[in-house]
Amino acid sequence: MILAPTGFLAVDGAELEYRLIGPQPSDAPCIVMLHEGLGSVGLWGDFPDRLQQATGASVLVYSRAGYGASSPVSLPRPLDYMQREAREVLPKLLDSIGFREGLLVGHSDGASIAALYAGGHQDHRLRGVVLIAPHVIVEDISVASIADIKTAYETSELRTKLARWHEDVDNAFYGWNGAWLDPKFRAWDITDALAYIRVPVAVIQGMADQYGTARQVEIIRDECYCPVEVTMLPGVGHSPHREAGEATLKIIADFAGATLPAAASA
Template structure:
């Protein structure tokens, strides 16, 4: 993918996935791979990818997972390991297909969980850091309560109409996510073991008023990770700090991104000097 400013559909495996590419191509700069939330899509990121590209100078690649946005729908109900499938089967193919050479994974909510599974489950030297916005590593009571409440809102208010703006098949998107999280068996979902196998710096950004998760998620990351974990708590922000407090969120992520690559280049320079 040598051009920039691209948008369209990529066939990954047997599935058509909507995507948007902003800024330099993978051959020319690091790429930030954006992984959306459980009800997200390329469009629902708004202008945050553009602002992130401008702040870092990196390329930014966002895509809608199957069942979301303009991507192909999925068969319902989703399997309860749907995030593992995305991280270990779909994402590796997508990264290879776009010519990913070096960069960061940036995930929000479900996307942060997918980034965690990939970061700890795939030994990919191309990934130099992982950014997690409002991550989930285990299921908390507050998560289930809020997800049950949003199901009621979806079925009784104009929420469905609002979400339909971002998804071609809004029921497929909503019930694929909501049905999995509200399945009683999903209470046993736990991906914290993957944190111990991440070998690159991690940044966690969380709104202080997050209605879907508590600081327990951050505590788990700090306990399990052997790599550096940089935590930014965003005041006056809920589960989506990139929408509630975009400037503070953008600053935290862009500073982390620059520091990761500055440190990597400095280390690489030292190695070259030693070889000489």
């Protein structure tokens, strides 16, 4: 299958929008980027393009079902929606693009999905994972900030701003927000998956992250048996690739150079 620069992938009954920058994933190492809980293809901005230029790798970004221009989902989302994404959707997506070797780079929810995939699939094609502002447990700070953003969504211009990036903005917002604010979600915990990761891990965490603390990083360090590189960024919040773009880009490019030598020399 030859992928156009933009289009849709039919995966698990949904049409998922994507962007491909650089070579075909079947022809070169590929970095697959997994967005945050309110993210989409468009919300990555030009970061994927800059990452492709810095590494020479193929870079693929896509919107999960319920986000961007991808198919909507039924609400409420199941509370194990990230586990389902890692177990059921992501393997099919990687196969559909001809993924032959590469990295997963995930942000927030996307980082959790990347960790779940790496721990749940002994995929010989996967050379490493980059976790940007990951969640492995639910913290009080996370729930408080997600409650605050619900108020902002319903009383400010936030809904209008997010609608630029999602065709069904309510589906995107309430699918994510409703799950995280469900009292039963407080028991969500994916630490068990971390011990089964068998590839190098790079963690990028803002020290001023309003959605999670350094506890998330400590758990990853404690539970992983694989090499874990951690970068804590002072004064940076929940989106290091936007707030400290150059530093975040260098961390990922250096990691790609160490784990994907072919990409570094492309």
